[in-house]
Amino acid sequence: MASDKIILTGDRPTGRLHIGHYVGSLRRRVQIQDEGDYKRMYVFIADAQALTDNVDNPEKVRQNLIEVALDYLSVGLDPEKTVIYVQSQIPELCELTFYFMNMVTVSRLQRNPTVKTEIQMRGFSGESIPVGFFTYPISQAADITAFDATHVPVGEDQKPMLEQTCEIVRRFNNIYGEGTLTEPKIVLPDNAACLRLPGTDGKAKMSKSLGNCIYLSDTAQELKKKVMSMYTDPLHIHVEDPGHIEGNTVFTYLDAFSRPDHFAEYWPEYQNLDELKEHYQRGGLGDMKVKKFLNKILEETLAPVRERRKEYEQDIPAVYEMLRKGSETAREAAAATLDRVRHAMKIDYFDDAQLIAEQAKAFSQK
Numbered sequence: 001m002a003s004d005k006i007i008l009t010g011d012r013p014t015g016r017l018h019i020g021h022y023v024g025s026l027r028r029r030v031q032i033q034d035e036g037d038y039k040r041m042y043v044f045i046a047d048a049q050a051l052t053d054n055v056d057n058p059e060k061v062r063q064n065l066i067e068v069a070l071d072y073l074s075v076g077l078d079p080e081k082t083v084i085y086v087q088s089q090i091p092e093l094c095e096l097t098f099y100f101m102n103m104v105t106v107s108r109l110q111r112n113p114t115v116k117t118e119i120q121m122r123g124f125s126g127e128s129i130p131v132g133f134f135t136y137p138i139s140q141a142a143d144i145t146a147f148d149a150t151h152v153p154v155g156e157d158q159k160p161m162l163e164q165t166c167e168i169v170r171r172f173n174n175i176y177g178e179g180t181l182t183e184p185k186i187v188l189p190d191n192a193a194c195l196r197l198p199g200t201d202g203k204a205k206m207s208k209s210l211g212n213c214i215y216l217s218d219t220a221q222e223l224k225k226k227v228m229s230m231y232t233d234p235l236h237i238h239v240e241d242p243g244h245i246e247g248n249t250v251f252t253y254l255d256a257f258s259r260p261d262h263f264a265e266y267w268p269e270y271q272n273l274d275e276l277k278e279h280y281q282r283g284g285l286g287d288m289k290v291k292k293f294l295n296k297i298l299e300e301t302l303a304p305v306r307e308r309r310k311e312y313e314q315d316i317p318a319v320y321e322m323l324r325k326g327s328e329t330a331r332e333a334a335a336a337t338l339d340r341v342r343h344a345m346k347i348d349y350f351d352d353a354q355l356i357a358e359q360a361k362a363f364s365q366k
């Protein structure tokens with residue numbers, strides 16, 4: 001039996017994609033895509049959402065659209081299997097957002113922990129938050145439900161958005177009819193290190209807006225430089241000192257990327273990550289050695305991505321054409337959902353012959 005799963009995710013074109021995106025969401029998307037157990041898979045570039053906190057920098061969003069598209073193709077998203085589209089090209093999303101706005105209170109939005117953190121990060125203070133940014137969880141609910149998405153593979157920071165979406169769907173269906181909209185499920189990475197990969201500074205999560213990223217498109221030299229200057233354990237000063245694993249970014253990245261066969265290939269002194277961690281904690285293992293190992297693993301992972309990117313960069317008009325076609329396909333799907341929504345909301349006046357007949361009758365009897 002064919003699967004009825006509809007998979008959907010997106011990324012903001014606020015910069016090139018980084019290894020946090022890769023372990024948090026991209027790697028899973030490609031795996032789901034290639035396993036083929038779905039009815040449809042959508043991946044979109046959230047340019048309209050990116051504008052909510054970049055209103056005075058439209059050029060940034062415009063320039064990064066193609067970068068994100070190239071990142072998608074280079075990690076293995078395939079437009080033959082996945083509908084890749086641009087959010088702003090689907091006006092139905094605005095319409096659905098507009099209807100959803102009536103179902104969410106200001107206090108509910110203020111409770112969203114991810115938005116709270118993001119407001120702080122962006123330095124918005126008091127009531128200076130753009131209304132569009134404040135309400136983006138509502139627009140995200142429209143992004144998801146317009147395509148009847150059942151599964152959304154994202155990083156942990158998206159949990160509050162999915163919860164908000166489910167609340168809206170339940171409220172909507174309760175008022176306008178069960179089954180009108182579909183409640184989505186979040187698909188989180190199964191590896192804890194991938195839920196929210198920290199930045200190379202070890203502080204917050206790796207994020208385009210914080211400048212603490214290893215980009216998928218970094219050169220081998222850039223990658224090495226970033227790995228070698230990564231945050232580790234500040235108390236591990238001399239090689240003999242016992243080291244700490246918790247909060248040690250290098251080990252978090254090894255948790256996210258290393259496999260036993262990496263040890264066999266690059267560091268046969270250890271069988272697996274547990275053995276390496278034990279030695280580090282015991283003392284006698286220097287940071288540089290561990291960083292060199294991490295660099296080899298990341299280089300092995302990223303080199304093919306970098307190579308594929310170079311190939312796609314040779315034909316940029318074809319990449320835009322791919323996005324245009326994907327947006328056309330996506331728009332048809334969203335339009336079908338909006339027809340259903342307008343009908344459920346009783347605002348499909350001109351398609352409702354019964355309404356027109358009843359009104360005609362009522363008025364003729366006046």
Ligand code: ATP
Nearest residue numbers: 011012014020024154155195196197206207208209
């Ligand atoms: P911005 O700073 O502009 O918000 P971002 O780096 O947070 O950019 P998004 O486009 O907001 O990236 O996120 C896209 C997807 O990648 C989401 O599913 C998000 O959960 C996931 N993601 C982003 N950063 C990380 C991270 N550090 N670890 C795991 N997943 C991440």
Ligand code: MG
Nearest residue numbers: 012157207208
């Ligand atoms: Mg983000």
